[in-house]
C-alpha cells in the first residue's frame with residue numbers, strides 16, 4: 764500500500780491544511796502499518812512551470828525523443844510514476860484568491876499528459892488512463908465559509924480539483940474542508956471537528 768501526500772500551503776508552521784494532513788497520515792499509517800508514505804512538499808521543493816522543451820516532449824513520440832527532450836520530461840515521468848503507484852492520494856491545500864495554489868497548478872500541469880494519464884481516441888474522445896489510484900482526498904483550508912450557498916459560486920478550487928482528477932481517472936474523491944479560518948471562528952471550530960471525525964472514516 765502506498766500513500767502519496769502532497770502539501771502546498773506556503774505557511775509551513777501554522778498551516779491548518781498541513782496539520783490535518785498530519786492527522787490523516789497518522790491515521791492512514793495506523794491502519795496500514797507496513798504501508799509506504801511518499802511525501803511531496805510543493806513549497807519546500809516547488810515544481811517549475813512547464814517549459815517549452817517539456818511541452819515538446821509531451822507531444823513527441825517515444826522513438827523520436829532526443830536526450831534533451833527526455834531530460835525535460837524527467838520530473839513529469841517521476842510524478843506520474845509515483846502517482847500511478849499510489850493507492851491513496853491526499854492533497855492538502857489552502858485557497859488562494861479563489862483558486863488553488865500555483866505550485867499545485869504546476870504539479871497538475873506535469874501530471875496531465877497525453878498518452879500517459881489521458882488519451883484522445885480516434886473518435887476524438889478524451890479517455891482517462893489512471894486506473895490504479897483507489898481514492899483521492901483533498902484537505903482544503905479557506906478563510907471564508909464556502910459551504911454557505913451564497914459563497915459557492917466563488918469557489919474555483921473544489922470544482923477544478925474534481926474536474927481535473929476525474930478527467931485523469933481518479934473518481935473516488937473526498938473533500939475535507941476546514942472553513943472560516945480568518946472570518947468565522949465558530950464555523951472554523953466546527954469544520955475542524957467534522958474533518959477530524961471524517962478522517963477516521965476516510966484514512967484507510
Ligand SMILES: Cc1cc2nc3c(=O)[nH]c(=O)nc-3n(C[C@H](O)[C@H](O)[C@H](O)COP(=O)(O)O)c2cc1C
Nearest residue numbers: 772778779780857858859860861904905906907944
Ligand atoms: C495570498 C492569500 C490569498 C487568499 N485567498 C483567499 C480566498 O480567495 N478565499 C478565502 O476564503 N481565503 C483566502 N485566503 C485565506 C486562506 O485560504 C486561509 O488562511 C487558509 O487557512 C490558509 O491555509 P493554511 O492554513 O493551510 O495555510 C488567502 C490567504 C492568502 C495568504
